[in-house]
Amino acid sequence: MRQQPTMLNFPSLRTPSYWLVNKYKFFSYSLVLLAVVLNPVMANAADITEQLHRPSSNSFGRQSRDDADALLRVAQKHYDGGYPEKAIDAGLQALKIYHAIGDFRAKGLTYDLLAKAYIQLGRYKEGEDALRRQLGIARDTQDFQSQIFILNNIGTLFLQSGQPAPADQMLEEALKIAQNVKNIEGQGLSLSNLGLVYARQGDYNKAIKLYETALIYRRRSGDLRGELNTLNNLGDAYLEAGNYQATIGTYGAAMGMARINRDRANQIRAIDGLVTAHTAAGRYERAFELLQQRLILAQELQNLPEQLRSFESYAQLYELLGNYPTAQNFYERAIILSQNLKDSRKEVVLRDRLTQMLKRRGK
Incomplete structure (x- = not known):
């Protein structure tokens, strides 16, 4: 089973005031990324610094914060509509203005959107660069909560591109900050992603312990989607370890919870895990019943x-x-x-x- 990293959804950018009070949360579990398989081939494009300082034909002096906010709304609209290239163009224009007026928080939000767009296009170096710039802003402003989530995003990017060592370093730093500031949500997220690091390296016993601890924090924080994702990851680890009884119990809990909360992505993922577990245990009739549920669900969703x-x-x-x-x-x-x-x-x-x-x- 393919285990999934946990990243938090980034809120839609509707109003300037909404942008400034929200923390940097990025990627939905559905990315996409997460459903996106990262390609090792990276594009040879100019980095953000070069793009930021390209000459513009517009009169920069006449532009204002309102112009930047409008451009960022346009960028978000393009990204949501499936046009990441256009999102980058508008985002870079907004970034120029925010850079000129020294609005660090707005720059951080813009880097977050740019990172998502770059990664969706397979431009991973530029995506990582945008995340690191976002992290630099969070450190300069001592925004510890944002640092936790950005470090998790960078760590997840490393993990999905097959680099467990730097992923572990980023995630350990995120966990330490979360523990220091007693951020329950950040502890659950970091522990769950660290579990993935060990699972990808074949240390399923260590992964299981991390997932089980992560579940405690995710339940305490009321992070339902995060809890479901960690449950499915835990099911994956039990399955790889050959513990079919624990596998079926864990996936079953995830499937039931996902069905009640209409989280179709996690429901389907849990069904897939259950099909694999029941098949491995020779329970073919149950596997067919689950496959029927899966097909009906996929048809209902068209x-x-x-x-x-x-x-x-x-x-x-x-x-x-x-x-x-x-x-x-x-x-x-x-x-x-x-x-x-x-x-x-x-x-x-x-x-x-x-x-x-x-x-x-x-x-």
């Missing part, structure tokens, strides 16, 4: 990628049980959906699996 993954899971389970005709049917349905989604990579993988299965069937 989520074609999740429907594709449901068909793929059905195909793999039927193949495992030697029911090749039914497995072939589900592979073919998954292939059709991959074509509709124009996901050529997934289509190639599915066709290869189907071909290999048919070869085994013919022997």
